[in-house]
Amino acid sequence: xxxxxxxxxxxxxxxxxxxxxxxxxxxxxxxxxxxxxxxxxxxxxxxxxxxxxxxxxxxxxxxxxxxxxxxxxxxxxxxxxxxxxxxxxxxxxxxxxxxxxxxxxxxxxxxxxxxxxxxxxxxxxxxxxxxxxxxxxxxxxxxxxxxxxxxxxxxxxxxxxxxxxxxxxxxxxxxxxxxxxxxxxxxxxxxxxxxxxxxxxxxxxxxxxxxxxxxxxxxxxxxxxxxxxxxxxxxxxxxxxxxxxxxxxxxxxxxxxxxxxxxxxxxxxxxxxxxxxxxxxxxxxxxxxxxxxxxxxxxxxxxxxxxxxxxxxxxxxxxxxxxxxxxxxxxxxxxxxxxxxxxxxxxxxxxxxxxxxxxxxxxxxxxxxxxxxxxxxxxxxxxxxxxxxxxxxx
Numbered sequence: 001x002x003x004x005x006x007x008x009x010x011x012x013x014x015x016x017x018x019x020x021x022x023x024x025x026x027x028x029x030x031x032x033x034x035x036x037x038x039x040x041x042x043x044x045x046x047x048x049x050x051x052x053x054x055x056x057x058x059x060x061x062x063x064x065x066x067x068x069x070x071x072x073x074x075x076x077x078x079x080x081x082x083x084x085x086x087x088x089x090x091x092x093x094x095x096x097x098x099x100x101x102x103x104x105x106x107x108x109x110x111x112x113x114x115x116x117x118x119x120x121x122x123x124x125x126x127x128x129x130x131x132x133x134x135x136x137x138x139x140x141x142x143x144x145x146x147x148x149x150x151x152x153x154x155x156x157x158x159x160x161x162x163x164x165x166x167x168x169x170x171x172x173x174x175x176x177x178x179x180x181x182x183x184x185x186x187x188x189x190x191x192x193x194x195x196x197x198x199x200x201x202x203x204x205x206x207x208x209x210x211x212x213x214x215x216x217x218x219x220x221x222x223x224x225x226x227x228x229x230x231x232x233x234x235x236x237x238x239x240x241x242x243x244x245x246x247x248x249x250x251x252x253x254x255x256x257x258x259x260x261x262x263x264x265x266x267x268x269x270x271x272x273x274x275x276x277x278x279x280x281x282x283x284x285x286x287x288x289x290x291x292x293x294x295x296x297x298x299x300x301x302x303x304x305x306x307x308x309x310x311x312x313x314x315x316x317x318x319x320x321x322x323x324x325x326x327x328x329x330x331x332x333x334x335x336x337x338x339x340x341x342x343x344x345x346x347x348x349x350x351x352x353x354x355x356x357x358x359x360x361x362x363x364x365x366x367x368x369x370x371x372x373x374x375x376x377x378x379x380x381x382x383x384x385x386x387x388x389x390x391x392x393x394x
Contacts (some may be wrong), residue, residue: 002315003112003113004112004115004145004167005108005110005112005145005146006110006111006112006114006115006120006143006145007108007109007111007112007143007144007145007146007147007150007235008108008109008110008111008120008124008141008142008143008150009106009107009108009109009141009142009143009147009150009151009153009154009159010092010106010107010108010109010128010139010140010141010154011105011106011139011140011142011152011154011155012088012137012138012139013048013049013106013137013138013139013140013158013159013160014045014046014047014127014138014159015045015081015084015085015104015105015137016034016044016045016076016081017032017034017046017047018137018138019046019080019081019084019137020034020074020076020080022084022136022137022366023080027047027072027074029049029073029366030047030072030357031046031047031050031052031053031055031068031070031072031074031075032046032047032049032050033045033046033061033064033065033068033072033073033074034046034072034074034075035061035064035073035075035076035078036061036075036249037073037075037249037251037313038061038062038065038073038151038180039059039061039062039320040061040249040250040251040331041060041061041073041075041249041252041298042058042059042060042249043056043057043058043060043061043064043070044057044063044076044194045057045058046064046071048159048235050064050068050071053067053068053071054067055067055068056072058255059296061073062222076276078116081104082104085104085105086136087134087135088105088135088137091127091131091134091135091308092107092109092127092131094146095115095127095130096109096110096111096123096127097110098235098236098237099108099235100235100236100237101143103269108147108235109127109235110234110235111123111124111125111205113306118142119163123144124141124143124162125162125240128140129143130359133251138159138160139160140154140157140158140159140160140161140162140366141154141157141162141163141166142154142155142156142157142162142163142164142165143162143163143164144164144165144170144229145167145170145229146170146229146230146231146232146233147231147233147235148182148183148226148229148231149165149170149173149174149229149231149241150165150184151166151183152157152173152174152177152181152182153173155181156342165229167310170228170229170230171205171228171229173204174205174227174228174229174354175200175201175202176199176200176202177201178199178200178201178202179193179198179199179200179201179203179204179227180225181201182191182217182223182227183226184203184226185226189216189219192215196353198213200393201227203272204223204224204227205227205228207224207227207242209224212224219304222277224373233394238283242338242339242389243284243336243337243338243339243340244271244274244275244282244336244337244338244340245271245334245335245336245337246267246270246278246335247267247288247332247333247334247335248263248267248332248333248334249331249332250330250331250332250333251329253291253326253329253331254291254329254330255326255329255330257326260320260330261317261320263333264287264313264316264320264333264335265309265313266316266335267327267335268309268312268313268316268335269309269310269313271335271337272307272308272309272312272337273309275307275337275340280307280340281305281306281313281340281341282303282305282306282338282339282340283302283303283304283305283306283338283339283340283341284300284301284302284336284337284338284339285300285301285303285304285312285315285316285319285335285337286298286299286300286319286335286336286337286338287300287316287319287323287333287334287336288332288333288334288335289320289323289324289333289337290330290331290332290333291325291328291329291330291331292328292329292331293377294331296332297323298322298323299319300336300338301315301319303315305341312337316335327363341370
């Protein structure tokens, strides 16, 4: 007989807001928006006080301020968020046998088998209290037999709470909730189900598997199982991040190629430096272009493993030519390096020379010692030190 699974889902409540409140307690109890400027930015996170007015993440900041004019807008600090995330990760790493970090503020923990010696719910409760005590950050968790129900339990427990869904009670817990609450159930799938009068998960539980397979094909089984809380997916052990990225939102839409290339050079140079600092190499290069109407285009290409900007910069400039409709001004531009592997920059015998290698070493040594962009390309000097994207899932 298989052992009962005890899966915990942990979520740091309004993480970016909570970190800012830790450094500025006067923000507690007030509607707070973390994101870009009022004219050009997008909401990255918001407090529960702001959510009451209909504000949510990914909403243009301008629209958010129309809904909640008295909200306090903070641009945020990647350094603070990254440090806080590392603190929480270290505590979890030293406390449980198996965990998965799915984003900067979200974790899954597998306590299966621990019930032979301890109470899994008490272990999770003690861990939550320790994280709050040592980091001063609010945190919620849900515990269930699988990842799906555990995550939905966390959402029910928020803010700053915890909830156990006992084995055998999954269907009862899920039934009264809207189908839109099922994780990874897309908007188009929900609309299709609405057409058949299926609005609550309880309605979905009464539908035959054959019907769902007829309507949705292979996805029918996935939907049928999710509605019943059946989720056998495993906890994938925490590993190093697989990508690194940076974005820039312009104060005014830009259609000047020189300006766009200057930003791209600056971002690519800093991302390359960070790769070398962490002994990483990238094998995929991507560019993101967002126009004034928020229409977004991305383009990526495979490249030989590298962390050298003299290889990456020409590549990103070439991708700009392919991805950008030159008749349309750009609102936001971004660079992403992915498919990372551990390793140091390898000399390209056909393109590199000793002077180039020594130049990289000298630049890196100075920047390691005195900080990013102490030495950089002339193009990069026009742009201040950039923050790396804190919203990227690890």
